[in-house]
Amino acid sequence: MSQRIEQGTGTFAIRGGLLDFSGDPAVSENAHRWEEDGLLVVADGKVRAAGAHAALSPALEPGTPIVDCRGRIVTPGFIDTHIHYPQTDMIASPAEGLLPWLDTWTFPAERRFADPAHAHDAARFFLDELLRCGTTTAMVYCSVHPESAEAFFLESEARGTRMVAGKVLMDRHCPDFLRESAEQGARESEALIRKWHKRGRQMVAITPRFAATSTPAQLQLAGDLACAYPDTFVQTHVAENTDEIAWIRSLYPEARSYLDVYERYGLLRPRAMYAHCIWLDDADRARLAATGAAAALCPTSNLFLGSGLFDVRSADRAGMALTLATDVGGGTSFSMLETMNEMYKVARMTGAHLSALRLFYLATLGGARGMRLEGTIGSFAPGAEADFIVLDPRATPLLARRTQHAQSLEELLFALAILGDDRVVETTYVAGKILHERK
The missing domain is CATH 2.30.40.10 (Urease, subunit C, domain 1)
Incomplete structure (x- = not known):
C-alpha cells in the first residue's frame, strides 16, 4: 500500500x-x-x-x-549550521572582498528588518526555500533588530521546524542605522532567550556578528549571557579573510589570535559554532577541539568572496568538530547538495579527499553533533x-x-x-x- x-x-x-x-x-x-x-x-x-x-x-x-x-x-534532513536570513534578497551581489561586500550590500539590506512586515515576508520565503532544498534545521543570523528574530521564530514555530537563531550584536564599526549599545544588545538578546529558547522547537543563539563590530564591553556581556544560559548557542565568524584578521589584530592587540579574542570573553564552549575557520593555526585548532566548539565550513561563500580554502587535513589532525553550511547570502545556494559539491573541490585543492559518505555525514549527523543535538536530530x-x-x-x-x-x-x-x-x-x-x- x-x-x-x-x-x-x-x-x-x-x-x-x-x-x-x-x-x-x-x-x-x-x-x-x-x-x-x-x-x-x-x-x-x-x-x-x-x-x-x-x-x-x-x-x-x-x-x-x-x-x-x-x-x-x-x-x-540536512542541517545548515551557518546562514543569514536577512541576506536572502542580496544573494549574488558583487564585491571585491568580504569587508566591502558588507558595507555595500549587507548592511543596507539588513536595515529593512526593523520593519516587522518585511521581516515576516523574508522569513517565510527563507524557511520555504530551506525546506525546498531539504534543510530541516539551521543556525540562523537575524539582523540587529529584535523584530527580525521575533518574526523568524514566529514563522518557524508555525511550520514546526527546529531552528536556532539570534539577533546580531553590533555596537561599533557599522552604520549608525544598525548600531546599538552593548547594554541594549545584551538586554534584547536575553529577552529573546527567555521568550524563545526551547519554546517548542525554537532555540536561541547569542550572536556577536564578529569581533570587529563588537567592543570588548559587548563581547563581555555576550560571554556573561553564554555563562548564565549554558544550554543556549553561540554563533559568530572567525578567521574568514586575511584583511579581516589584520583588522582584528589592530583592535585586540592583547589577544594571541582572532579565535583567542572570543575565548577571552567566555565564548569558546560547547554549542558554540564558528563559521569559516580558514586562517587558524594549530594552536587555534587545538583550542576549538578542546573546548567542544565546532567549525561551520562554508565553501560557496569562501570561493565567492575569495576568502580562502579550508584545510580539512589540519582540522582532522586536531580533532575539530566539523559541520557544513551554505552561508547565504555570501554563499550562493541554499542547497546543501550544491554545498557538498563545492566542499569536495575545496578539499581537493588542499590535497584532501572527502568521500560522499563523509559529505552526507557532515550535512546530517555531523551538524547535529556540532550543535550538541545528537539523538534529537540528524539520525x-x-x-x-x-x-x-x-x-x-x-x-x-x-x-x-x-x-x-x-x-x-x-x-x-x-x-x-x-x-x-x-x-x-x-x-x-x-x-x-x-x-x-x-x-
Missing part, C-alpha cells in the same frame, strides 16, 4: 533506501547504515524504528500506512525527531543516466553530491509532516 501522509500524528512508515550515520565515516568504516530496502517507522512525529523492511514490516500494526519510496534515498535513532527527506537519484536526465550505472552506495551518493541540487529533494518531512513536496 502506498499513500501520501498529510499529518505528523499517528503511525506510518516509509519504505525505501535508508541512509543515516552513527559516526564520522572518516573515523570508522562502520559509521553509516544503508538499507537498500529499508523501513522507517514514524509515530507522532518521532522515529520509532528504522531498519530492513523484511525485519520490521512483520511487526507493523495491521493497516499502518506505508509510503512507497523504493528507488529513492530516505535520509535525515534515525529511536526517539529522534522525524525530520527527514526523500532524495530522487533520477531527478534530472543527467542524474538518471549517471546513477543507473552506479555500482556502489559511494558512487551513487557522489553523483548526488556533485550533480544534485534542489530538484533532487522529492519530499521534506518535519516532525513526520510533509512541508515540501516536489511537483
